[in-house]
Amino acid sequence: MFDKPIPIKRIHARQILDSRGNPTIEVDVVTETGVLGRAAVPAGASKGRYEAVELRDGDLRNYRGKSVLKAVRNVKELISKKLLDFNVFDQNGIDRLLIELDGTENKSNLGANAILGVSLAAAHAAANSLNIPLFEYLHVNSGKYVLPVPFMNIINGGTHAGNKLSIQEFLIAPTGAKSFSEAIRMGSEVYHTLKDILIKKYGVSAKNIGDEGGFAPPMSFTFEALESLSTAIEEAGYRVSKDINLAIDAAASVFYENGYYHIDGERFTAKQMIDYYKQLYKKYKVVSIEDPFEENQFESFRELTRELNNRVQIVGDDLFTTNIKRLTKGIKLGAANSILLKINQIGTLTEAFNTAKKAFENGYSVMVSHRSGETEDTSIADIAVALSCGQIKSGAPARSERTAKYNQLIRIEERLEDNSIYPTNKIGLIEC
Ligand code: PGA
Ligand code: ZN
Numbered sequence: 001m002f003d004k005p006i007p008i009k010r011i012h013a014r015q016i017l018d019s020r021g022n023p024t025i026e027v028d029v030v031t032e033t034g035v036l037g038r039a040a041v042p043a044g045a046s047k048g049r050y051e052a053v054e055l056r057d058g059d060l061r062n063y064r065g066k067s068v069l070k071a072v073r074n075v076k077e078l079i080s081k082k083l084l085d086f087n088v089f090d091q092n093g094i095d096r097l098l099i100e101l102d103g104t105e106n107k108s109n110l111g112a113n114a115i116l117g118v119s120l121a122a123a124h125a126a127a128n129s130l131n132i133p134l135f136e137y138l139h140v141n142s143g144k145y146v147l148p149v150p151f152m153n154i155i156n157g158g159t160h161a162g163n164k165l166s167i168q169e170f171l172i173a174p175t176g177a178k179s180f181s182e183a184i185r186m187g188s189e190v191y192h193t194l195k196d197i198l199i200k201k202y203g204v205s206a207k208n209i210g211d212e213g214g215f216a217p218p219m220s221f222t223f224e225a226l227e228s229l230s231t232a233i234e235e236a237g238y239r240v241s242k243d244i245n246l247a248i249d250a251a252a253s254v255f256y257e258n259g260y261y262h263i264d265g266e267r268f269t270a271k272q273m274i275d276y277y278k279q280l281y282k283k284y285k286v287v288s289i290e291d292p293f294e295e296n297q298f299e300s301f302r303e304l305t306r307e308l309n310n311r312v313q314i315v316g317d318d319l320f321t322t323n324i325k326r327l328t329k330g331i332k333l334g335a336a337n338s339i340l341l342k343i344n345q346i347g348t349l350t351e352a353f354n355t356a357k358k359a360f361e362n363g364y365s366v367m368v369s370h371r372s373g374e375t376e377d378t379s380i381a382d383i384a385v386a387l388s389c390g391q392i393k394s395g396a397p398a399r400s401e402r403t404a405k406y407n408q409l410i411r412i413e414e415r416l417e418d419n420s421i422y423p424t425n426k427i428g429l430i431e432c
Pocket of ligand 1: 370
């Protein structure tokens with residue numbers, strides 16, 4: 001596609017801080033023509049068991065065991081030698097080489113964090129070499145770009161907050177917006193209205209926020225969060241489920257123990273959880289439910305997907321971990337109908353794009369996602385547009401590591417003018 005190869009001249013890595021104040025890796029790829037591509041790697045808290053390995057040093061005297069100096073060394077000493085003079089436009093070749101050099105199934109040798117830093121920085125260097133934005137360089141289809149509906153996580157629970165909410169994320173999706181920037185305005189208005197409501201009801205401490213910028217009020221029950229969101233949407237002048245839809249990420253592996261789900265002070269079986277989610281759909285019109293069950297419960301995912309008859313988006317995050325093999329298993333069984341795409345769960349851009357392609361081919365929708373530990377890197381904004389998947393989650397419309405992605409999408413929308421669409425009244429494959 002790009003006639004003249006440009007060789008990679010130098011690869012450098014360093015340790016920087018993520019939004020939680022933990023170390024993470026940043027990689028610079030420089031071409032022979034002197035063009036720089038830079039990428040930083042995020043980190044999860046409620047990580048899936050089947051994610052590629054994030055290499056950390058484990059030396060308690062250094063960042064309390066969390067330093068990533070080994071991963072940095074792997075880039076500087078091993079990977080940089082192998083990729084020297086490699087054509088920066090050959091993303092497949094670069095990623096294949098990284099996978100082979102690592103040699104393990106889960107990237108535990110070099111570290112998925114080291115590998116992703118290089119994979120992503122190379123893509124940036126390639127796009128910069130052509131003087132085009134990353135989304136254009138990575139664009140998978142011809143035709144108009146689709147901007148994503150932003151799923152804004154404005155009440156935090158689970159491992160992302162210090163409250164008693166079992167469900168990790170309560171999100172709003174402004175599906176009634178006519179453009180991405182309008183969706184952000186609607187989300188921001190609801191966010192600030194919600195803040196006032198929470199302070200009135202729960203006291204001033206309710207404005208404390210969780211890891212993804214959403215509020216972390218002292219709530220214990222799911223309905224409290226969904227009621228507050230509904231009230232905030234209405235008080236901000238919008239209609240629930242018409243202008244703005246509700247969504248959750250249960251991240252249920254975290255509250256699952258010995259066959260039971262611990263939620264709202266109850267102990268539920270998988271069957272009872274299916275009824276529980278059906279109620280949430282009936283009462284609050286929740287249109288997207290992520291990780292409703294523990295990460296090995298493919299059968300439960302299938303049951304819920306069937307019961308809700310594809311009226312609700314059932315998203316596999318920890319279930320699939322952006323892994324094509326796990327997605328393929330899910331597709332065969334009919335488990336879920338959507339996949340969360342987190343590039344650091346798998347480790348290379350090529351693998352993540354192949355997984356997304358597999359999803360599209362099989363009628364599964366794709367939602368691109370940040371991690372709870374983020375950086376100022378905005379690659380996921382471009383990736384969502386490149387894939388035209390129509391959905392992204394990047395936390396609340398607050399805190400710079402979250403808004404960096406939304407702001408990048410505002411810029412992309414502006415740049416594309418008439419060459420993009422916002423999927424009004426659509427969540428993935430579902431009309432709403
Ligand atoms: P994590 O959470 O980044 O902490 O894994 C995000 C999610 O579960 O979607
Ligand atoms: Zn999740």
